[in-house]
Amino acid sequence: MSCPLNKLIRYLRLFSLPLSLLLLLLSPPVLAQPIQVVASMQPLALMLRSVAVEGVEVQVLLDAGQSPHDFNLKMSDRRKLAAADLVVWVGPEMEPYLAKLVTDGNALALESMQESVPQPTGHTAAHQHHDHGDDKHLWLDPRRGAAMLVALGDALAQLLPERAAELRIRAAATSQAVKALLERPPSGAATRRYAVAHDAYSQFVEAFGFPAPVVIADSPELAPGVRTLMQAGARLQPGDCLLVDLNHRRKWVQKFASDHQLELIEVDIMGVDQQVTNYVDLLSGLLTVFEHCR
Numbered sequence: 350m351s352c353p354l355n356k357l358i359r360y361l362r363l364f365s366l367p368l369s370l371l372l373l374l375l376s377p378p379v380l381a382q383p384i385q386v387v388a389s390m391q392p393l394a395l396m397l398r399s400v401a402v403e404g405v406e407v408q409v410l411l412d413a414g415q416s417p418h419d420f421n422l423k424m425s426d427r428r429k430l431a432a433a434d435l436v437v438w439v440g441p442e443m444e445p446y447l448a449k450l451v452t453d454g455n456a457l458a459l460e461s462m463q464e465s466v467p468q469p470t471g472h473t474a475a476h477q478h479h480d481h482g483d484d485k486h487l488w489l490d491p492r493r494g495a496a497m498l499v500a501l502g503d504a505l506a507q508l509l510p511e512r513a514a515e516l517r518i519r520a521a522a523t524s525q526a527v528k529a530l531l532e533r534p535p536s537g538a539a540t541r542r543y544a545v546a547h548d549a550y551s552q553f554v555e556a557f558g559f560p561a562p563v564v565i566a567d568s569p570e571l572a573p574g575v576r577t578l579m580q581a582g583a584r585l586q587p588g589d590c591l592l593v594d595l596n597h598r599r600k601w602v603q604k605f606a607s608d609h610q611l612e613l614i615e616v617d618i619m620g621v622d623q624q625v626t627n628y629v630d631l632l633s634g635l636l637t638v639f640e641h642c643r
């Protein structure tokens with residue numbers, strides 16, 4: 350004869366196995382859920398991908414080739430932002446459309462990074478803390494990029510503590526690779542001038558010690574007036590370079606280049622090219638163009 354307690358135990362055993370299995374199947378895989386990170390644009394996603402490990406999912410708001418200067422958020426973008434564990438953006442100056450949707454608690458802005466990296470050789474100390482004007486293309490500043498990489502490592506380490514050491518090591522290594530680019534000695538004095546169809550390079554040229562460009566337009570989308578074009582043309586020689594954003598070779602750009610016999614070069618400042626897989630590649634690609642146009 351079995352006592353009532355034994356009956357109860359047997360009864361529970363009958364159900365406990367299927368029940369626990371059922372619970373296992375129904376419960377969400379909490380630990381396997383990847384960390385969701387949203388980058389506002391591809392250059393920041395490139396920084397993230399150099400640091401991120403398995404378990405971190407990186408999404409980009411701005412499609413490849415889209416300009417951050419005339420961007421409208423879609424409903425799906427808002428959903429991505431709302432679901433993100435971390436939002437990585439340039440900041441309110443460059444991306445005012447994100448300012449109201451980003452909260453300080455889970456966001457990291459490139460604008461808030463300090464240029465903690467020493468200036469390249471040949472730069473005077475006086476250059477170190479001066480006003481950059483209103484060029485907000487901060488991802489082209491390797492000094493700020495190097496600081497951002499370290500900050501990204503810290504932010505991801507907080508979200509994924511079990512991989513913290515690895516994340517910080519990856520961040521430090523990439524940051525170091527960016528700083529190493531700054532130590533590349535310039536290859537002799539410039540022999541020609543160059544013009545730009547996008548006023549985006551002021552911090553890049555300052556960081557690497559290149560001469561300032563002849564700026565023709567704020568962005569290739571905005572065709573400058575005849576007077577501006579004439580004045581710029583007068584400062585250039587046949588054989589000089591004209592840099593334009595990759596896939597933004599507008600008609601006026603093409604015409605100006607042929608009128609003045611300039612070498613027209615497309616520059617991938619947004620990391621659109623499939624072959625550019627990390628931030629160091631992005632900067633190296635730009636360096637190659639600038640060295641070529643010296």
Ligand SMILES: [Zn+2]
Nearest residue numbers: 486547549568
């Ligand atoms: Zn721009």
